[in-house]
Amino acid sequence: MSRRRIAVLGSTGSVGVSTLDLMARTGDPEAYDIEALTAGSNVAALAEQALTWRPRRVVIADERQKAELDQRLSGTGIETAAGEAAVEAVAGEADWVMAAIVGAAGLRPAWAAARAGATLALANKESLVCCGPALIQTAQACGGRVIPVDSEHSAIFQVLETRNIDQVTRLVLTASGGPFRTLTLEEMRAATPEQAVAHPNWSMGAKISVDSATMANKGLETIEAAYLFGVGPERIEVLVHPQSIIHSMVEYADGSTLAQLGPPDMRTPIACALAWPERIAWPAPRLDLAGLAALTFESPDETRFPMLKLAREALIAGGAAPAVFNAANETAVRAFLDREIGFLDIAATVAETLDTHVGADAAGADVSPLERALSADRDARRLASEAIRRRALVA
DSSP states (O other): OOOEEEEEETTTSHHHHHHHHHHHHSSOGGGEEEEEEEESSOHHHHHHHHHHHOOSEEEESSGGGHHHHHHHTTTSOOEEEESHHHHHHHHTSOSEEEEOOOSGGGHHHHHHHHHTTOEEEEOOHHHHHHHHHHHHHHHHHTTOEEEEOSHHHHHHHHHOOGGGGGGEEEEEEEEOOOTTTTOOHHHHHTOOHHHHTOOSSOOOOHHHHHHHHHTHHHHHHHHHHHHHHTOOGGGEEEEEOTTOOEEEEEEETTSOEEEEEOOSOTHHHHHHHHHTTSOOOOOOOOOOHHHHOOOOOBOOOTTTOTHHHHHHHHHHHOTTHHHHHHHHHHHHHHHHHTTSSOTHHHHHHHHHHHHHOOOGGGSOTTSOHHHHHHHHHHHHHHHHHHHHHHHHHHO
16 A cells, blocks of 8 residues: 555544554554644543654644643644644645544535545545535545445445446445334433443444434435435435444345445444555454354334434435534434433434524525535524423423
8 A cells, every 4th residue: 555644633533543543553554644633622632642643733623722732742843733724724734534523523624635635534424414415526526535434334335336326226224223222212211321322332432322322323324325325315225233244235236235244343444445445454353254143134113213214304305404404413412411301302303403494505606515514504503402492491
């Protein structure tokens, strides 16, 4: 693999940590020049990573942490910066960018990488959900490309025969079902944040874990798949697969179904994105099918997990609706983690926000897709916050 200049955006989160761990395990550290590492507010972890990897620059998004970052890296020769604009700037200075900032905060940096013609390893769902087609077109026009890092989309990316895209009958996204797969609605009504973040298979951050519990993650992934692979929602299905071994499948018109399998370890799709179109060896966990004995599947229950239906409706509606879905979900998940609303109130808040959102697409034709998405995001967060306050008062 040729030497690459790398930026890891969100390096202290679960995907960022896995990315650096993978690079440390490939046995070829000379293949990477670390241009930049960025974090939101975890200054201690960021400084520790910087001392290990010696990037040219490290950026902390929370400007209040800049003085501590300077102190921790004093005398190292490593450049430091702070603020969202600085994160956006370093995103455009690398050949390969891991976009692992969670939430809408990752939108501008992802666009900066796309405009710079970088290979964009995309773990930030929001960038695709809010303005996926325009982001992909921008990356291609500037000589770069978008490679998905979500295990489900990486699986499809690896087995999809693009020359036969018209012969694809279904993309099947698999879902673990999360920690509440077998719970009743009444049991979910009483669910706590601690229960929601206890994922049975994957080690993830709190927000993504709650998305798995509501199955909003599969709703977001449905929208992403439509944009990434250019297929309509009628050709995308979600199938619950509790073992998380088959990460996704592609069904063709001749009856063939191709699947990508592997242990539930994010380093595998990261390795695919890092080396593509080559492969890199690392001490990956091996798949023991005999030890598993059985792989099971079931259809998702959209009565207990309405976020799947809401996301599909947003995809079909198009325009600002996917961005509204995403922003309302982020806002509601934060409120749930802060114990302001109950678990079932997350979907109710998203549904109410989608129903009441108006005017986000009324911006002039000269407004960029990014700014249009950010405008819809702001409006949806305001509406969702109002809905949350009403629910909190009733409770």
